[in-house]
Amino acid sequence: MHAVHFDLDGTLMVFDRPYADLLADACERVLDTRDPAVAEAYSTAFFERLRPVEPNPYEVGARAAIDAADADADPERFVAALRDLEYGAATVREGMPALLGALAERPLGVVSNGVGAWQRGKLDAVGLAGRFDSVVTSYDAGVAKPAPGVFAHAAERLPADDHTMVGDDTEADIEGARAAGWRAVHVEDVASPADLP
Structure with a gap:
């Protein structure tokens, strides 16, 4: 998976x-x-x-x-x-509800730099809290993106055969994920599940 x-x-x-x-x-x-x-x-x-x-x-x-x-x-x-x-x-980025719905059969996670309770509160505020199997923040992992440790922590929390990161920050999200052995896609390049590995 x-x-x-x-x-x-x-x-x-x-x-x-x-x-x-x-x-x-x-x-x-x-x-x-x-x-x-x-x-x-x-x-x-x-x-x-x-x-x-x-x-x-x-x-x-x-x-x-x-x-x-x-x-x-x-x-x-x-x-x-x-x-x-x-x-x-806080508002949900345009197109995200449809994308998340189309990916509902896959394990879904959040990897975010921030304080856990604050970031989870934002997910709740925009109505997305129940859409994810795992939420990992830098404060959960003890290290921030782009460090590999946060991605390793996320992979432990959401076991899968392969992992892809979708993000907006080239260094933290894209380069960080790739350095950790994940695939990575910039959010601007994702219009549908077909754009993801």
Whole structure:
């Protein structure tokens, strides 16, 4: 049996507006500012934690934004606001429901860089949570794409004779999967199951 794994952000789902707008909305809602420097402080701190899979990237990012805004705010309130905004803006990428339906007989998985609960929440928010046999995030595997370890973890969770990754990020999804011995297809090149191995 041939398993097909999908990236989440930018592949299965997209936001209905630029992410910078969501982050600015969170800053305004909690910190009463849309100063780009505050959003930048959040993003820098967040990605410094997310890429190496270090704990609490959202909370650390929130604290950085609060410090940059010189505000007295609860980091958890900022995180909750951003989560609500992300989940509310998340939409299924056009064509994905039909593609997933056509692949229903195959083992299907998600391989995503991100915090497990947050990413699973987005899948639930767009109504896709029940469509997959396995969901693996970088925080589940302890390493982020494109490292081979996340793909190995996903293969252990979803045993199959062969694995294909569908994603939007050339380095993380396509090159990472191929380096791990998987097949890989860019999401822009997938219009139907016939486009997959």
